[in-house]
Amino acid sequence: MEQGANYEGQPIHEPTGWWSRYVFSQDHKIIALQYISVALAIGLTGMFLSLMMRMQLGFPGLFESIDAGSYYQDVTMHGMIMVIYLLTALFLGGFGNYLIPLMLGSRDMAFPFVNMLSFWVYFLSVIILVSSFFVESGPTGAGWTLYPPQSILEGTPGGDGAGIILMLASLAVFIIAFTMGGLNYITTVLQSRAKGMTLMRMPLIIWCIFLATFLGLLAFPALLVGAIMLIFDRVLETSFFMPEIFKGGEVLDYGGGSPVLFQHLFWFFGHPEVYIIALPAFGIISELISCHARKNIFGYNMMVWALIAIAGIAFIVWAHHMYVAGMNPYLGFFFATTTLIIAIPTAIKVYNWVITLWDANIKMTVPMLYCLAFLITFLIGGLTGLFLGNVAVDVPLSDTYFVVGHFHMVMAVSPVLALYGGLYHWYPSVTGRMLDDTLGQIHFWITFVGTYLIYFPMHYIGFLGVPRRYYSNDQYDFIPQSVNDLNQFITICALIVGAAQFILLYNFVVSLYKGKEAGPNPWGACTLEWQALESPPGHGNWGEKLPVVYRWPYDYGLPGATADFVPQNVPDEQIT
Amino acid sequence: MAFVIVATIIVIGTVLWNAVSPWWFTPLASNWGFLDTTIIISLWVCGVAFVAVSGFIIYCVIKFRYKEGHKAQYQPENTKLEVILTVVTTIGVVVLLAPGLIAWNMYIQLPDDALEVEGVGQQWVWTYRFPGEDGIYGNTNGRLFSSKNTFGIDPNDPNGQDDILIRSAEVHLPINEKVVFQLRSKDVLHDFYIPQFRAKMDLVPGQQSNLWFEPTLLGTYEVACAEYCGTGHYAMRGLITVDTREDFDAWLAEQPTFFETLNEGVEGQGKQIAQTLGCVACHSDDGVNGIGPTWKNTFGTERLLDTGETVVIDEAYIKESIVNPVAKIGSGYAPVMPAYATLSEEEIDAITDYIKTLSD
Numbered sequence: 030m031e032q033g034a035n036y037e038g039q040p041i042h043e044p045t046g047w048w049s050r051y052v053f054s055q056d057h058k059i060i061a062l063q064y065i066s067v068a069l070a071i072g073l074t075g076m077f078l079s080l081m082m083r084m085q086l087g088f089p090g091l092f093e094s095i096d097a098g099s100y101y102q103d104v105t106m107h108g109m110i111m112v113i114y115l116l117t118a119l120f121l122g123g124f125g126n127y128l129i130p131l132m133l134g135s136r137d138m139a140f141p142f143v144n145m146l147s148f149w150v151y152f153l154s155v156i157i158l159v160s161s162f163f164v165e166s167g168p169t170g171a172g173w174t175l176y177p178p179q180s181i182l183e184g185t186p187g188g189d190g191a192g193i194i195l196m197l198a199s200l201a202v203f204i205i206a207f208t209m210g211g212l213n214y215i216t217t218v219l220q221s222r223a224k225g226m227t228l229m230r231m232p233l234i235i236w237c238i239f240l241a242t243f244l245g246l247l248a249f250p251a252l253l254v255g256a257i258m259l260i261f262d263r264v265l266e267t268s269f270f271m272p273e274i275f276k277g278g279e280v281l282d283y284g285g286g287s288p289v290l291f292q293h294l295f296w297f298f299g300h301p302e303v304y305i306i307a308l309p310a311f312g313i314i315s316e317l318i319s320c321h322a323r324k325n326i327f328g329y330n331m332m333v334w335a336l337i338a339i340a341g342i343a344f345i346v347w348a349h350h351m352y353v354a355g356m357n358p359y360l361g362f363f364f365a366t367t368t369l370i371i372a373i374p375t376a377i378k379v380y381n382w383v384i385t386l387w388d389a390n391i392k393m394t395v396p397m398l399y400c401l402a403f404l405i406t407f408l409i410g411g412l413t414g415l416f417l418g419n420v421a422v423d424v425p426l427s428d429t430y431f432v433v434g435h436f437h438m439v440m441a442v443s444p445v446l447a448l449y450g451g452l453y454h455w456y457p458s459v460t461g462r463m464l465d466d467t468l469g470q471i472h473f474w475i476t477f478v479g480t481y482l483i484y485f486p487m488h489y490i491g492f493l494g495v496p497r498r499y500y501s502n503d504q505y506d507f508i509p510q511s512v513n514d515l516n517q518f519i520t521i522c523a524l525i526v527g528a529a530q531f532i533l534l535y536n537f538v539v540s541l542y543k544g545k546e547a548g549p550n551p552w553g554a555c556t557l558e559w560q561a562l563e564s565p566p567g568h569g570n571w572g573e574k575l576p577v578v579y580r581w582p583y584d585y586g587l588p589g590a591t592a593d594f595v596p597q598n599v600p601d602e603q604i605t
Numbered sequence: 606m607a608f609v610i611v612a613t614i615i616v617i618g619t620v621l622w623n624a625v626s627p628w629w630f631t632p633l634a635s636n637w638g639f640l641d642t643t644i645i646i647s648l649w650v651c652g653v654a655f656v657a658v659s660g661f662i663i664y665c666v667i668k669f670r671y672k673e674g675h676k677a678q679y680q681p682e683n684t685k686l687e688v689i690l691t692v693v694t695t696i697g698v699v700v701l702l703a704p705g706l707i708a709w710n711m712y713i714q715l716p717d718d719a720l721e722v723e724g725v726g727q728q729w730v731w732t733y734r735f736p737g738e739d740g741i742y743g744n745t746n747g748r749l750f751s752s753k754n755t756f757g758i759d760p761n762d763p764n765g766q767d768d769i770l771i772r773s774a775e776v777h778l779p780i781n782e783k784v785v786f787q788l789r790s791k792d793v794l795h796d797f798y799i800p801q802f803r804a805k806m807d808l809v810p811g812q813q814s815n816l817w818f819e820p821t822l823l824g825t826y827e828v829a830c831a832e833y834c835g836t837g838h839y840a841m842r843g844l845i846t847v848d849t850r851e852d853f854d855a856w857l858a859e860q861p862t863f864f865e866t867l868n869e870g871v872e873g874q875g876k877q878i879a880q881t882l883g884c885v886a887c888h889s890d891d892g893v894n895g896i897g898p899t900w901k902n903t904f905g906t907e908r909l910l911d912t913g914e915t916v917v918i919d920e921a922y923i924k925e926s927i928v929n930p931v932a933k934i935g936s937g938y939a940p941v942m943p944a945y946a947t948l949s950e951e952e953i954d955a956i957t958d959y960i961k962t963l964s965d
Contacts, residue, residue, distance in 0.1 A: 097836045097896055098939035166940070172833045178810060179793035183943050184728050184835040272811020273747020275757065275791040276728070277943030278882060280750055288794060288809055322669075324677035331687050353796065355788075355807045355814035358713035362706055369702045376694045377687070383658060384686070386665035388678035393608065393670070401608060401662060405615065408658055412651035415701055421708030422643045425630075425803040428796060428831040474607075481615060489628040492644070494800030496831045499839035507631055507800050507827055515628070586677035593676050 042141050044568065053149075055141035056568055057126045060148050062459070064122030067148075068115050071155050073530075075110035078103040080527050087520025089501055089513075097500040098186040101170035104498060106162075108173025109196070112302065113203060114155055116444055120309035121207070121245065122151060124451060125214050125238045127459070131558035132232050134223025134576040134598075136569045139216040143209050150206035157199035166190035172498060174299070177270040177291050178283075181263040184276070193263060197256040204249045204256075211242045223557070225578035229333065230597070232556050232582040233326065236333055237312030240340040241305045247344070248301035255294035262286070289356055296347035303440050304343045308336065310447035311378055314400050317450050318382050320554045321397035323593050324389035325583040328381040335374035335381075342371040352423050361420040368418035375411060379404065390586070390593065394552075395469035399450030402477040403443055410439025413488060428498075431491025434484045442480045449476070449533070456537075457551050458558055461565045462544030464536050472532040479526035483519050490515065553594050556582045560596050609667055616659045620652060634822035634847070635802035639711065643704045650697055715817050719783035722776065725756060726788070726795035726808040728943075729837035729886035731828055732756070733776040737767030737862060742787075747811065750791060752948055755881040757791070758863050766864040769857060772881050774828075775844040778820050779853040785817045796832035799845060807832050820847040836941045837886050837896050875959025878952055882945065890963055897942060898935050904964045909936040923957050 044050035054060060081103045085095045095103075126144065130137050138144045161168040170186030171179060171193060183189035187196075218239045222231070231239075258269040262283075270291040271283035319326040326332065348356060348364040382404060391397065413435040416422045426432065449472075456464050490512050495502065502508040550559040562572045576598040584595040590604045630641055669677075723734040723742065734756055736742045743758045743765015750757040755772070758765040778784055788797055790808035797816060798805040806816040828843030848856065861869075869877075879885050887897035898908070907915045908922075911934045916922055925932055930942035948956075 093937070096937075096939050097839070098941055101833075101836060101838075170836070176794055176833070179833070179835045182793065182835075184793070184837075184941060186836060186939070186941065188835075273750075274793075274810055275747065275750030275755075278752045278945040279947040280748055284747065285811075287811065289812070322677065323671070325679060325681050327680065328682055328687055330682065353806050355809040355812060358709075361709050361713070365705060365709065366702065369698045369705075372698055373691065373694050377691060379658060380687075380690045383661050383665070384683075386662065386669065388680075389665065389669045390671050390675050390677045391666060391669050393666075398608060401612070401666065404662055405612060405659055408655055409619070412655055415651055415698075416644065416647045419643070419647065419701055419705035421640055421705045421712055422647055424712060424805050425637075425640050425644070425800075427805060428798070474611075478611065478615075485619065485622075486628075489622070489626045492626075492630055493628045494631055494798075494829075496798065496829050496839075498833045501839055504840060504842050505827055505829060511627055581681075583681070586679050588676075588679050 042137070053145060055137070055145045057130050057138045057141070057144060058459070058566065060144055061123050061125075061127035063148050064118055064126060064151065067152055067155055068119035068123060071110055071159070072115035072119070074159075075107050075115055076527055076530065078107040078110070080523060082107065083516075083520040083523045085500065087517040089503075098170060099167070100500045101172070101498070102168050102186050102192075105170050105173050105175075105196075106158075106168050110158070111441065112173065112306070113200070114158060116306045116440075116448075117207070117245070117302070118151055118203075119448065120306060120444070121214065121238060121242060122148065122210055124234075124309055124313070124455075125210070125242070127455065128232075128558060129214055129217050129235060129238065130221070131458075131561070131566060131570060132235050132556050132582075133218065133221060133226055134557050134571070134578060135217060135221035136571065136575070138213045139221055140213050144213050147206050147210035147213065150202060150209065154199045154203035154206060157195055157202060161187070161192050161195035161199070164191040164195065167192055169193040169196045171196075174292075174295055175259070176295075177259060177262065177288055178272075178274055181259060181271075182274075182276065182281075194260060197260050197263075200256045201253055204253045207245055207249055211246045214238060214242045215246070223576050223578050226597075229330070230578060230581045232312075233315035233329070233332055233336075234309070234312030236336055237308040237315070240336055241308040244301040244308070244340055244343060245305050248298045248305070251294045252298035255291055255298070258294075259291065289351070289354060292351050292354055293348070293356075296350045297344075299350065300347040301343045304339060306440055306444050308340070310403070310444040311336070313447040313451040313454075314382060314403055316554075316556065317396045317454055318385050318400045319583050319585060320454075320552050321394050321400065322386055322389035322391045323553075323585050324385055325585050325587075326381065327384040327387075328377075329581065329583065331377060332381050335377040338374040339371060339378075342367060342374070346371055346418075349418050349420075349423070352420050353427050365418060365420035369415065372411070372415055372418075379408065379411070394453075395464070395466060395473055396450045396454040396552075398470070398473050398477075399446050399453065402473070403446040403450065406438055406446060406477075406481070407443040409485070410435060410437075410443055414439060425494070426491055428496055429491040429493075430487040430495050430497055433497050434487030434491060437480075437484045437487075442484065446477065449473070452533075454552065455558075456540070457547030459565055460541055460544070461547050462540055463547050463551060464540045464544060468532055468536040472529055472536065475529035475532075476526060479522050479529065482522045483526065486515055486519065550596075553592070555580075555584055555594050555596050557597055560598050609663055612659065612663050612666075616656060616663070620656060623648065623652070631800045632822075633801065633803070634820060634824065634826060635799075635804065636819040636821060637712075637803040639704075639708050640803045643708050646704055647701055650701055654697065715785050715815055716783045719785040719817060720779065721785050721787065722778070723787045723789070724776075724797050724808070725791065726797070726830070726834075726841075727755075727791040727883050728793060728835050729830070729841035730880070730883045731774050731776075731797075731841070731843035732881065733771035735769040735771070735857065735860075736764075737769050739764060739767055743768050743863060745789075747791075752878065752882055752945075752952055754867075755791075756863070760867060766862065768863045769860045770863055770866055771860055772866075772877060774842065775846060777846045777848050777853050777856045779850045780820055780823055780847050782850070783817060783819045785815060788814045788816060793834050794832045795830050795834050795841065798829050798831035799826050800829065801826050805831055820845075823847050823849070836939065840886055840895055875955040875957070875962075879956055879959060884956070887942070897938060900960045900963050902964050904961050910934060911936045911938070920957055923960060924953050927953055927956065 830841035
């Protein structure tokens with residue numbers, strides 16, 4: 030438990046110049062910022078692609094350049110960018126890097142050089158991904174799940190070009206980056222905690238990032254294997270996933286493979302991936318809700334065990350994405366049961382957050398607003414998951430807009446709300462200045478209400494049976510004109526929400542220079558990252574002496590103390 | 606306060622919306638009403654949970670707003686409360702799961718006494734096969750596919766000779782009779798989905814998947830592909846007409862058997878070839894451009910290419926566009942058509958003749 034003490038007084042990878050300070054930096058804080066910047070930049074690209082999609086759905090034919098092929102390319106790249114290159118990278122590479130050493134009272138990550146490498150390899154994966162926009166026939170349009178056979182055949186955009194190969198190669202490189210970062214996070218959490226920081230005194234967000242990393246390290250290899258085998262199928266004409274195929278008037282040179290096998294590999298990764306994104310969001314909410322409600326988090330032990338249960342069960346629910354995929358139908362009983370069981374620890378998380386609000390002293394700050402919005406959105410998204418996870422209920426709803434509404438609520442809007450809450454909360458720790466509150470409020474309201482208006486109605490056109498991934502609904506008599514009108518409304522909402530994200534960027538830049546001075550601990554938080562000597566924390570984080578931890582991280586409203594919070598590094602006898 | 610107002614509107618609006626939504630299930634036309642019931646049960650259970658939890662949040666925000674100098678209650682654990690909540694949630698989960706599993710059991714138990722139909726998917730058309738008088742399908746093999754034998758039936762299998770082939774997107778079914786669809790795909794994943802029947806199942810190349818239902822309402826219903834299958838996914842539309850038994854029998858008697866199609870001449874069969882190869886999924890015969898340009902009134906006209914040049918649509922251009930489609934792409938179209946390089950001269954001529962007949 031006292032491994033951190035080994036670093037006491039030792040200078041580590043001290044930067045020697047501008048390059049090693051800001052570019053090839055080994056400081057976890059700089060690496061975190063690099064991750065966040067690149068992830069946000071590629072995330073903006075992903076948002077732009079979604080608006081292109083929305084333009085086609087809301088105003089078909091307005092942009093002649095959006096043909097069916099490019100529509101599907103937008104769908105595919107939007108999905109992959111948002112899930113992997115934005116959210117996974119930002120939560121673990123960004124928040125994980127910034128918070129793990131600071132919250133645990135370490136000088137840096139366990140392996141700073143590998144940490145730096147992790148970012149640059151991630152950057153390379155983004156470059157490879159982006160390069161696919163510039164090859165002939167463009168990026169892959171196979172849908173973000175990249176299901177073979179169509180993903181590697183002509184008839185799908187980029188399927189016979191370089192698009193799909195670049196996509197798969199980029200994923201493989203990303204996984205290498207993630208593995209380097211992930212081993213680092215695990216090791217740091219297990220080995221570099223400050224004196225007194227027992228596992229059960231760690232802030233919940235560290236638990237969340239730790240477990241999400243575990244999930245990633247165990248789940249990503251399945252995707253890596255799938256990606257490599259798919260590249261082989263495409264380039265060397267092996268047939269791991271390819272059965273006999275008759276296409277274009279001839280029998281192709283494939284045979285004997287199974288397309289369903291790829292789906293198992295993909296979702297063995299893909300479902301834990303949902304939690305790789307959701308757990309850090311849970312963690313952010315746990316920190317923010319306790320701090321801004323000025324109350325201890327309710328049921329810490331239960332929260333930790335619920336997290337561990339979620340992380341464990343997350344590995345045995347994957348085939349709920351495949352109920353109607355043509356797998357053995359009896360598997361449906363098992364996967365429906367496990368899927369609904371995972372709802373129980375997830376519900377416990379929600380209960381504990383809302384009970385934390387009971388008899389609290391709630392400050393309606395921007396981070397708190399994001400917490401509350403997260404709770405409402407996550408409730409909707411989580412509850413609709415019970416429809417889709419419940420096998421027979423999934424049959425009419427699978428692959429309709431109900432699914433689009435559900436997963437955007439639960440793993441797009443919810444994590445992004447948590448993410449924004451986290452950015453508003455920790456911006457002062459990074460920059461020493463507060464973000465502008467008015468701009469923050471405007472950004473919050475547009476984002477929260479706007480996204481609800483975008484995704485909530487989608488559930489109902491899903492009930493109607495409108496299939497997702499349709500470039501146009503015109504051919505179908507069962508889809509009434511009112512669906513197109515609704516699509517127009519949703520597109521307008523999406524454009525407004527999209528534009529509102531620039532308020533955040535503007536706020537970021539302006540507050541850097543004009544923001545109110547934050548001081549060392551503007552929110553009155555208990556966790557260690559706010560207790561550093563310097564604000565913002567300097568290289569090595571703690572100056573000469575490492576912090577020592579005496580209590581759990583949620584001593585808000587501790588009886589007997591004058592202040593409404595007691596930081597983790599304050600011993601009992603110093604409480605006033 | 607703004608949050609309280611907006612959140613209250615959202616919660617009430619979300620609940621009320623279920624009563625007033627203009628978008629709801631399509632009218633049920635099969636035996637799968639129980640699936641609708643499971644959705645309704647889920648809506649109730651989840652609706653109660655949603656209102657309870659959001660109501661609690663809103664109440665807390667009103668009641669426990671920040672007051673300077675006030676301190677929150679300090680209560681890290683309350684085991685009793687946690688146990689109660691866990692038990693209540695577990696009960697809710699069981700209430701949801703039980704009907705779900707029961708419905709699924711019904712869904713996957715294929716009836717023995719059902720009419721059998723084979724549904725075959727390919728980019729981006731549906732075709733069907735009935736086993737014929739002997740009630741046994743002829744063996745199929747992925748290696749036997751050809752533009753002549755688009756179902757890949759073994760020509761030497763006696764059971765296959767009387768198989769009835771439906772080489773168009775419309776299939777008929779008798780009302781109030783159970784039907785089992787044996788689904789397979791020639792190329793990529795597809796999904797056989799009829800919204801009014803609620804039923805849905807993927808088609809996977811290299812294997813068979815099954816789906817059963819019982820149509821309960823006369824009429825024509827649309828089949829929509831619900832598994833992304835390439836650029837033309839959204840255009841992969843089929844039709845199911847539910848007939849009385851007499852009408853169904855009459856319709857079925859008109860359809861050709863495998864034996865008959867084997868002995869069809871190619872000449873004059875351009876329309877049929879275009880249908881079975883899937884050309885019609887992108888090239889309409891009614892003047893409306895789809896993924897590809899329509900064939901109506903195009904023969905002999907000039908086409909603007911994406912290079913800015915123009916080309917006259919004649920026999921040579923049609924042949925080149927079939928054998929090597931990306932050579933000259935029409936302006937405004939994506940280069941997504943597969944090459945049909947193995948078609949015989951006769952087949953290409955037949956298609957060309959058919960395109961000619963579409964010009965007034």
